[in-house]
Amino acid sequence: MFAKIAALLHALRLSLVRLRALARKELVTLLRDPAMRRILVVPIIAQSVLFGYGATFNLEEAPYVILDASRSPASEAVIRRMESNRIFRRAADPRSHTDFIAALSDGRALIGLWFPEDFADRMARGETAEIFVATDARNTTTANVATGYVSQIIEDVNRGNGTAGVIEIRERYRFNENGITRYNIMTGLILGLAMIQVMLLAGLAVSREREEGSFDMMLMTPLSPVEIFIGKAVAPIVIGIAQSLMIFSVCRWWFEIPFAGSIWLLIFVVTLFSTSIVGLALAISAWARTLLESVVISFVLLLPSFVLSGLMTPAAAMPEWMQTVTIMNPVRYGILTIRMIYFENAGLADILPYLWPLAVIALVTIPGAAWLFRHKVT
């Protein structure tokens, strides 16, 4: 009995020794090349900073034009309000209607306000005075945001004149009081950006060895296919976690997005996510015949899941059937739980209902990949 246990322990110890050696070899092959080391760090940092500034629907000095045919104190009062903050910036001074149209269609202005000649007269007579607003809706979202800002300004003007409606809406945004769109996108990138590299890293690890022929060599070593799989998985998982934490640091300290949750829970979700993505990528690369095929399958599966995850546009705006189809999208719920932890200080119990797709993917792909390793050879 004891002998059996001892033998088992011995085997386990040997297995761990082999695993350590393999994981080390994988890490060394990955990080040996300085170009490789750079590519795992520099783009992640540079992109999260650049995207953090660029990926925003908030307006900052958005160009606008005004065609003021009324030339009255009333219209000037509205224009002063437009220029009193940093949301809008006057881009041009159109003198005619043609100029006004041209400024919008060649993209110099995002939004144009046109005060008709009788604007002030109508207001003085106590009638409703109209301002015509035209937006360049080739970028619909930004156009709608700009219209929203302008209507807020008009509402303020009306309130000042005592002509607003009887119901005042007192609004507040929970968890993001100032409505900064960067909060949403940057926290989504914690998983999204790291995922793309990790997926390629894990996917190529097997395919490349197979193309180079060194995979067959490895199968002749005392390593079992399961051990090969684990050894192959460890390095990309660790790199994925490290990259996610780099992006997290950019969110937290560069953009100073307030972090409300537990860092350990965040790391837990990141680890689970990284594991299931690596499992998926390894299964794909074990199944594919060539490197090209493996990358293509990864693209087909993972790029849509990246874009259809609520990263940039709300997941709830997808058509019903697509919301059902993307239930198994690991990125969608990964990002959701990261945001819950980040902003709402969600606990493990809160996020567990959303973690099962990740767990299922990890549980299916990891044994699947190990099985494919064994059976692809013969």
Added chain:
Amino acid sequence: MTARRPGPLLPVFSLGRFLALLGKEYAQMRRDPASIFVGTLLPVILILLFGWGLSMDLTRVPVALITAEESPLVTAAAAEFEGSRYFAVSRVNSRAEAEHLLASRRVDAIVDFPAGFSRDAAAGNAVLGLTIHGVDASAASIIRTYIKATVGLMQEKVTLREESTQVVGVNASAASTASVGAVSLVSRSWFNEANTSAWYLVPGLTVVVLTLSASFLGSVVIAREWERGTMETLCITPAAPAEILLSKFLSILSVAAVGAVLSWLTAVAVFGTPVRGNLGLLAATILVYAAWAIAFGLFLSAHFRIQFLAIQLAVIGSYLPSLILSGYLFDLRSVPDFIAVTGRLLPATYAIESVKILYLSGGPERLVLSNLAILGAWCVGFLALALMATKKRLD
């Protein structure tokens, strides 16, 4: 300086060798159809998925309605919310209950009609509480717009009824007592009159997916020869680097062109986007842009000689920026200046600007032409870089 054996004085370009190499490239594509798939069908699949999935058109937003009193006004308001296709309403009686729903993400917003709401409305100063889950700020601002519109609609109806029956109105509508008239906005969305997100997203998408497929295909082909060792074989043939590069370039370009035509058909047939500009200019813009993306991929491939690095850099250097920094989703006119400048350094920005113009507004053509010239310059530049990086030397 290391002494090197001088090559032939004139690197002659032989049409025969070039055609033979081109044949070889096509044969390789046929053998591993994955690359044909990436060039032609993958763009279509991605346009379909992204076109349906990337949307800002929220409907049936889950909203909790707190009604602390039963009055005709509040009942009418609740009916207005429940009747709208933009909301899925849950009626609750207490703030705590509503907060619980918000915390568990079962609703995205709370609309709070406080006690005494009708009385205050009659006095002309009712306050409606609105709390929105704000993590997704753009969704939150859409929800806010919906709720404001609904409240505005309700207010109008109530005012009308006041005038006929005098049920609630003590102060009547504020406007009639004030000395000046109210200002109202009449807004129009130009170039996308129906305000559908598909029109805004799909034209740019044809460029984004083309970026992915073209730069990816380019990034694979030379590094693969190095990794498989077949580049060494090519080195001892008389084939000139220009012949090798051009055969790869043209074979990929032809596949990408087929993909671009299919993308255009998908945009027009499935998503009903108009093409209001010159179709010839659209084809030229897309073709030149595709040529740039391939040249970019080829350069990475020839320079790094490792598929993993080349593919990574192609995705990182062209696909992701084209998605985020090019003005595709996020307008470059409303971002900090240095981001706008960075965006202007990317060829994708010019391609997307032109494509949006050609699909949606039709003009100004002058801008499209100057963008085309810029794209052409980028393309020639990267082809030259790729040629310099394609060396027939084993070092």
